[in-house]
Amino acid sequence: MTTHAPQAAQSVTLPVSLDEAVAALTAMPAAVPVAGGTDLMAAVNKGRLRPAGLVGLGRINEIRGWQYQDGHALLGAGLTHARMGRPDFAALIPALAASARAAGPPQIRNAGTLGGNIATAAPTGDALPVLAALEADLVIAGPGGARREIPVSHLLAGREMLGPAELIGFVRVPLLHAPQVFLKATGRTGPGRATASVAVVLDPARRGVRCAVGAIAPMPLRPLEAERWIASLIDWDGERGLAPEALAAFGEYVAAACIPDPQGDEQMPPAILHLRRTVAALARRALGRALS
Numbered sequence: 001m002t003t004h005a006p007q008a009a010q011s012v013t014l015p016v017s018l019d020e021a022v023a024a025l026t027a028m029p030a031a032v033p034v035a036g037g038t039d040l041m042a043a044v045n046k047g048r049l050r051p052a053g054l055v056g057l058g059r060i061n062e063i064r065g066w067q068y069q070d071g072h073a074l075l076g077a078g079l080t081h082a083r084m085g086r087p088d089f090a091a092l093i094p095a096l097a098a099s100a101r102a103a104g105p106p107q108i109r110n111a112g113t114l115g116g117n118i119a120t121a122a123p124t125g126d127a128l129p130v131l132a133a134l135e136a137d138l139v140i141a142g143p144g145g146a147r148r149e150i151p152v153s154h155l156l157a158g159r160e161m162l163g164p165a166e167l168i169g170f171v172r173v174p175l176l177h178a179p180q181v182f183l184k185a186t187g188r189t190g191p192g193r194a195t196a197s198v199a200v201v202l203d204p205a206r207r208g209v210r211c212a213v214g215a216i217a218p219m220p221l222r223p224l225e226a227e228r229w230i231a232s233l234i235d236w237d238g239e240r241g242l243a244p245e246a247l248a249a250f251g252e253y254v255a256a257a258c259i260p261d262p263q264g265d266e267q268m269p270p271a272i273l274h275l276r277r278t279v280a281a282l283a284r285r286a287l288g289r290a291l292s
Helices: 018-027 040-045 094-101 106-111 114-120 127-134 152-157 224-233 244-258 270-291
Strands: 011-013 032-034 053-056 066-069 072-076 137-141 147-151 167-174 180-186 194-203 208-214
Touching: 018 053, 018 137, 018 167, 032 040, 072 114, 094 127, 094 180, 094 194, 114 127, 114 152, 114 167, 127 152, 127 167, 127 180, 127 194, 127 208, 137 152, 147 152, 180 270, 194 270, 208 224, 208 244, 208 270, 224 244, 244 270
Parallel strands: 011 053, 032 053
Antiparallel strands: 066 072, 072 167, 137 147, 137 167, 180 194, 194 208
């Protein structure tokens, strides 16, 4: 009997600054950056990935916290889900804190990071629909101390990609000081991978509603027409309440936009119909909780 263990990485580099990490990746283009490793090490253990080297990001203190900047929160990419789930962070960005608390069992939340969730871009990434609804931007660190910003939605959609030796350094999130909600459905009880998730963010300054649906497509989906329609029904100067019928209609509008009816006389498969109903229920409940 023989066993076949994954080939170990040839070298491990542990930089203490973002620019040092970029320099290490520049010097060894085949190396792979690793923070929490919840996805990367699973791929290594299964033999799907055999990196020539690893650049560990765990010692870079500048990306493990956050700071305030011009009405925004500048979040370090090394923030763990466990840290984002704490009450002080929840007071800052409630929906992102809720998604962090739902990210999985404690061992995943303690290791997994915000930047890793974005870089992996798994459809079931809980932070992704929240960042899409918040219209967050990424601060990308590149060679020579270069910094550039791109919308998180551009990276998730593949419209802009990370270049050689570039790293996600920070996530810039607007501080709306308004209700925001994240909900998800899983295939089992307790923390697990989402079958569908919804983030709803109110933006009273712009009299807008932002909604993003995750896990049902390769990237979070924004039902823009549904957002504009429901925003027009809200009394932004009053109690901001909506009738149950309007909330239900919003849920159906979101679900139909994200999971359209089949072409012609085709029948929607039962599993897809169930998923559509799940999205409608999540969107209805998320908006109801935000408005209440």
